[in-house]
Amino acid sequence: MEAHGAGDSAEFSIGIFAWPGILQETLSTKRFGSDGKRFEHLAFLNLAQNVVCLVWSYIMIKLWSSSSGGGAPWWTFWSAGITNTILVQPWVLAKSSKMIPVMLMGTLVYGIRYTFPEYMCTFLVAGGVSAFALMKTSSKTISKLAHPNAPLGYGLCFLNLAFDGFTNATQDSITARYPKTSAWDIMLGMNLWGTIYNMIYMFGWPHGSGFEAVQFCKQHPEAAWDILLYCLCGAVGQNFIFLTISRFGSLANTTITTTRKFVSIVVSSLLSGNPLSPKQWGCVLMVFSGLSYQIYLKWKKLQRLQKKKKT
Template structure:
């Protein structure tokens, strides 16, 4: 969420309101605090070759590119209002497919040939991959519809919240009690979400009053 807002502001000059920044920092800060509180020395000790600088660098690059992608999608939607969600989806997947084809089959010993041989030897795996791709394609419809109608910030809020809730639920179901810091993080996240819902409700109410 924060990378989306930063890239949108720095690259495309998108302006966000102070309440939007507050909501974002509450949700993102709560998720980050929860993740940091959840990471224990036991988890780190299980890693074969722990390399924190490399891990943080890769995470930073991932967030930066993700933020740039979402900000670009917002820019395309605002500059070309007639562009549909499926046109954006087609463009993203078309170029992604081209890049992946070049990477997987661009030279003699590329990994794509090994993947094809594996699927030929294990047809059940090929079927699972096909089903996975179909499910991903169906899910992308909802993602791009959300981006085109409500913006990338709303989409990242939904996906971040979904991941956070799944982590909390899995922790509770697996019998791992949450610490006081983690419960505080949960309160932060849902406070940010509640505030965001309230702001949208107030905005819709003011629009309704203007119409009537």
């Protein structure tokens, strides 16, 4: 990839992460075959991606992981697999604050300790992104959350954040207990349980639509190829996610993903000719102040570790 230059590398990266969204949109809107039918079983995509990523992680473990073992057993991921599978569809504003529940769940459930500066950095980033998202979100969109049942709408948002926080905190706890756990061990464990739970939901649950989805793919092979390509792109994306979690922790991964979405919104606004208001620039300043301070803290920690090694 290096031989193609920075422009080609960036184009390749954008393509990889954009394709799943493009393919999902295609699968939900495209009409397949001469009968012009749409693929209406989008929940089946979760199961398909779990199966493909499970196979992918197993192959990667066999190819790249050390033979000495010592990684986390597959059964340790059962609880994180549950919460990850039943996560409700997130609201953008609520999702932008997910770093906070990740820290809270880690502290409350697993006793993970964070310093005050780490909490401050998180609140700066999460607060800035949330405020910016609130300014960018129309009142019509916000009203959808409270209609027709406001307590249910906000309750589902809270449930999503709680499950997300528990999932990430559990992954951190597992990697702390089993230091030799690789990114593909986590990927395998999460997708194994995701496959089990989604199989029950799609084929064992009353009125499950799994058989209908399989039948549709048999009748429309083009849809099956689109699903496979969607799953392969997802597998590539999961590699980056779990490599970050295994090396730097869930909080770092959450910060990266949240910041990436935030930067995308800001750049998109500027390129589309929509100038940011002073309040929105204040949110941008909050986010990058938090990120800069976080980088400084990590640099100071690295300096202390190097001094200890020298002494």
